[in-house]
Amino acid sequence: MQTQTLVTKEPLRVSRFLAQNEKRGHRNPNAADHCNKNEEICKSQGSSNSTMACCSNKCVDVAYDNDNCGACNNQCKFTQTCCGGECVYLAYDKRHCGECNHRCLVGDVCVYGLCNYA
Secondary structure (H helix, E strand, O other): OOOOOOOOOOOOOOOOOOOOEOOOOEOOOOOOOOOOOOOHHHHHHOOOOOOEEEEOOEEEEOOOOOOOOOOOOOOOOOOOEEEOOEEEOOOOOOOOOOOOOOOOOOOOOEEOOEEOOO
């Protein structure tokens, strides 16, 4: 005598990364943008003077992204940081001492990220 087993399939669930908020009609912020098809997607994420660009199908801020500094695929060297689209050494750059846009006073030097370190 054979016995039959009833197999029920659960409905497939959408990944939380791909799911969209259908109740409100808003787009899920975690959903992929696919900016290679429409680069305006990146520009709409920032302000009017935005430095957002589409790099490897991702919207990135080329002014502060260490892997896309100033332009797509322009990677900063180890210990460098992207400040305003330029790779700099925060430990020794008088214009970006310790952090981006922290300028030392005239005559001061930047050492170990501090202005006039003694």
